[in-house]
Amino acid sequence: MLENNSLLNQRWITEPTKGNYQVRIKKNRIEKSRLFSARYWGGKGKALQAAINWRDQLAVVMDVKANRKECVPINNKSTGVLGITKRHYVDSRQATPNIYLIYSVNWKDHTGKNRKKTFQVGNIEDYQYQIDELAFKTAKAFRKEYEKHWDNNTLEKFDISKYKNWRESL
Numbered sequence: 001m002l003e004n005n006s007l008l009n010q011r012w013i014t015e016p017t018k019g020n021y022q023v024r025i026k027k028n029r030i031e032k033s034r035l036f037s038a039r040y041w042g043g044k045g046k047a048l049q050a051a052i053n054w055r056d057q058l059a060v061v062m063d064v065k066a067n068r069k070e071c072v073p074i075n076n077k078s079t080g081v082l083g084i085t086k087r088h089y090v091d092s093r094q095a096t097p098n099i100y101l102i103y104s105v106n107w108k109d110h111t112g113k114n115r116k117k118t119f120q121v122g123n124i125e126d127y128q129y130q131i132d133e134l135a136f137k138t139a140k141a142f143r144k145e146y147e148k149h150w151d152n153n154t155l156e157k158f159d160i161s162k163y164k165n166w167r168e169s170l
Contacts, residue, residue: 012055019044021051027062083107083146084139088124099124101132103139107146110155117142117160131167138166 014022019038024031034054041047078086089100101121109115119135119142122128142163149158 012059013048013051019047021048023051023055023058025055025058025062030062032058032062079103079136079139081140081143083143084136086136089120101127103135105139105142105146107143108150108155110158117163119163119166134166138163 012023012025014024016022016035021036022033023036024033026032034051036047036051036054038044038047041050083106085104085106087102087104089102091098091100101124103119103121105117105119107115107117117139119139121132121135142160146158149155
């Protein structure tokens with residue numbers, strides 16, 4: 001597979017056979033593609049770098065950006081915000097199960113793995129509007145920051161630790 005496993009280098013580049021990299025970009029039913037052979041370019045690293053350079057130049061010429069489909073497009077009607085869902089979680093470990101209200105944000109880390117960050121409002125029996133409002137606001141801020149890093153190809157700098165103690169701003 002690709003030596004550099006960042007999303008930047010995976011986008012539109014595949015390795016159909018060992019040591020060969022293929023770049024494919026489509027826009028408005030027009031497809032441009034090219035194969036970069038390690039034998040021709042003098043090694044896998046040079047072939048990959050040539051593929052990345054050609055992809056970057058072609059992306060500018062064709063005016064293409066990352067497709068939101070690659071950006072975990074889960075659009076649940078419960079919130080109306082792309083990538084954020086509002087759901088109930090049933091904790092059935094006790095005799096009388098507790099039901100919690102949760103906002104979930106779907107995202108991908110810099111390796112391309114799907115992730116989910118949850119913001120728990122709390123038990124629905126102890127529902128508080130202020131906490132619900134804060135959880136949704138924090139989920140939207142998390143998603144907005146994620147999308148900013150996605151668009152700028154800086155997912156490795158996306159720090160989720162600042163959202164760990166989100167309830168403290170009450």
